[in-house]
Amino acid sequence: MTMKLHVDPIACAGHGLCAELLPEAIELDEWGYPMLAASVPARLRGHARRAVSACPALALRLTGNDDRGEGGPARAQ
Amino acid sequence: MTKKGSVTRLTAGWRRSGRPASLHEHARQHGQLPPLHSGQDLIDEVAAAGLTGRGGAGFPVGTKMRGVAAQRGPKVLVANGMESEPASRKDESLLASSPHLVLDGIELAASAVGAETAHLCLPRTGGGLADLMLKAVEDRRRHQVGTVPVEVRQLPHDYVSSEQTSLVSWLNGGLALPTGSRPRPSERGVGKRPTLVHNVETLANVALIARHGADWFKDEGTQEAPGTMLMTITGAVAEPGVYEMANGALVGDVLSAVQADEDVEAVLIGGYFGTWHQVSEVAGLPFSKAGLAGVDASPGAGVLFALPANRCGLAEAAGIARYLAGQSARQCGPCMFGLPAIAGDLTQLADGRPEGEPLDRMDRRFGQISGRGACRHPDGAVRNAESALSAFAADARAHADGRPCLAARQGRQLPGTEPATQGDWR
Numbered sequence: 001m002t003m004k005l006h007v008d009p010i011a012c013a014g015h016g017l018c019a020e021l022l023p024e025a026i027e028l029d030e031w032g033y034p035m036l037a038a039s040v041p042a043r044l045r046g047h048a049r050r051a052v053s054a055c056p057a058l059a060l061r062l063t064g065n066d067d068r069g070e071g072g073p074a075r076a077q
Numbered sequence: 078m079t080k081k082g083s084v085t086r087l088t089a090g091w092r093r094s095g096r097p098a099s100l101h102e103h104a105r106q107h108g109q110l111p112p113l114h115s116g117q118d119l120i121d122e123v124a125a126a127g128l129t130g131r132g133g134a135g136f137p138v139g140t141k142m143r144g145v146a147a148q149r150g151p152k153v154l155v156a157n158g159m160e161s162e163p164a165s166r167k168d169e170s171l172l173a174s175s176p177h178l179v180l181d182g183i184e185l186a187a188s189a190v191g192a193e194t195a196h197l198c199l200p201r202t203g204g205g206l207a208d209l210m211l212k213a214v215e216d217r218r219r220h221q222v223g224t225v226p227v228e229v230r231q232l233p234h235d236y237v238s239s240e241q242t243s244l245v246s247w248l249n250g251g252l253a254l255p256t257g258s259r260p261r262p263s264e265r266g267v268g269k270r271p272t273l274v275h276n277v278e279t280l281a282n283v284a285l286i287a288r289h290g291a292d293w294f295k296d297e298g299t300q301e302a303p304g305t306m307l308m309t310i311t312g313a314v315a316e317p318g319v320y321e322m323a324n325g326a327l328v329g330d331v332l333s334a335v336q337a338d339e340d341v342e343a344v345l346i347g348g349y350f351g352t353w354h355q356v357s358e359v360a361g362l363p364f365s366k367a368g369l370a371g372v373d374a375s376p377g378a379g380v381l382f383a384l385p386a387n388r389c390g391l392a393e394a395a396g397i398a399r400y401l402a403g404q405s406a407r408q409c410g411p412c413m414f415g416l417p418a419i420a421g422d423l424t425q426l427a428d429g430r431p432e433g434e435p436l437d438r439m440d441r442r443f444g445q446i447s448g449r450g451a452c453r454h455p456d457g458a459v460r461n462a463e464s465a466l467s468a469f470a471a472d473a474r475a476h477a478d479g480r481p482c483l484a485a486r487q488g489r490q491l492p493g494t495e496p497a498t499q500g501d502w503r
Contacts, residue, residue: 008451009408009409009410009411009449009450009451010408010409010451012409012410013410014410029411029415029445030418030442030445031410031411031414031415031418032410033410033411033414033449035445035449
């Protein structure tokens with residue numbers, strides 16, 4: 001199943017680490033804030049989790065992860 | 078400030094001087110506060126009347142009242158008189174002219190849904206408005222009119238602080254900023270109680286429906302948009318001010334009724350979160366939610382600005398963009414940085430001194446800002462700017478090529494476009 005990234009726009013401070021770690025699905029706008037692809041293909045799950053865990057502001061979330069139940073937030077360990 | 082329009086319901090008895098109607102004058106004009114036989118009866122009557130919210134969103138009032146009445150325990154009513162839309166004066170005019178009609182509506186709506194307290198929210202910068210309302214509340218207490226105590230509250234006056242979640246947050250001791258999240262105020266609002274939030278014009282209409290009934294209400298307006306609407310009409314019209322119009326009147330008829338200049342070619346519909354249009358595009362459309370939906374416009378809080386022929390629409394839009402950029406709560410990056418960026422682009426364009434390709438740059442930036450904030454503030458700002466580039470497409474091209482119109486040097490006419498100095502949301 002497909003996974004989806006979500007950003008909390010108030011928490012996000014535009015550090016930009018997520019786009020470094022997952023350029024396939026995250027692009028930064030001209031002010032350095034992430035713009036997310038509509039979905040994340042399953043093959044990028046590991047990279048997506050790393051991007052989530054690298055966020056210094058804890059603003060990024062991944063949902064729809066198949067081994068964590070439908071629609072639930074996935075926490076990168 | 079207040080001008081006689083084509084219909085006189087909410088505006089009945091308004092004085093040229095703007096002096097408020099006393100309790101006695103109010104009773105002579107509209108009759109005594111009607112007794113409430115049962116809350117359900119009034120809610121049913123309001124629903125049958127088809128009254129929709131007059132604060133901008135246009136949600137059905139009966140549905141909202143039913144939702145709050147159905148919750149358990151005591152409720153709270155919040156009357157929204159913040160009027161954060163810079164181009165609107167209708168709430169201020171209504172409160173200042175007919176304070177007791179609004180207070181009747183507060184009493185009736187509160188009683189109908191089972192609210193034991195009511196808060197009337199007013200802007201802190203509202204001059205003598207709060208004093209006037211405090212006096213009206215005191216007069217009612219002395220004459221034993223109504224039973225629900227009304228607290229007059231004065232809030233910070235910023236564009237986003239009049240949003241209903243902002244009011245609830247502030248009344249609960251927090252900042253007057255939108256929270257944007259659940260629970261909804263109707264489920265868990267002020268003091269964790271189910272809270273009914275209505276605009277003051279909406280509540281004044283409830284007071285009239287309680288007196289005259291749903292059928293009377295529907296005698297004015299259209300089937301889709303019954304009743305009347307207070308409109309703030311400014312720009313190139315004979316007398317800028319607040320008018321009461323039949324809901325759903327054609328835009329062209331409204332412009333004729335207020336004697337707009339013959340050479341007016343463009344209008345701003347709905348205010349600073351509204352949209353710019355050529356008159357030829359909208360003249361034949363009803364000024365209502367459904368009537369304007371086809372051109373992606375909305376009546377908002379009833380604002381109509383007729384752009385004078387000697388003014389530049391791009392300069393006005395740039396002023397709006399700067400104002401809205403200054404009103405960002407600065408919580409989300411795309412709003413905090415994106416709105417000043419497009420305000421800068423539009424200002425360069427209006428001045429005819431663009432750097433690079435301003436039209437392409439704005440087009441890209443619009444797509445990078447919309448939908449990326451916690452609230453809809455950035456979306457509204459983008460919508461206004463985008464509509465200006467579309468309504469004034471030929472001008473925009475000329476300005477972008479370094480050939481600004483002469484009108485751009487005339488300055489702007491819309492109010493409230495100075496840079497905001499806020500930042501205190503307490």
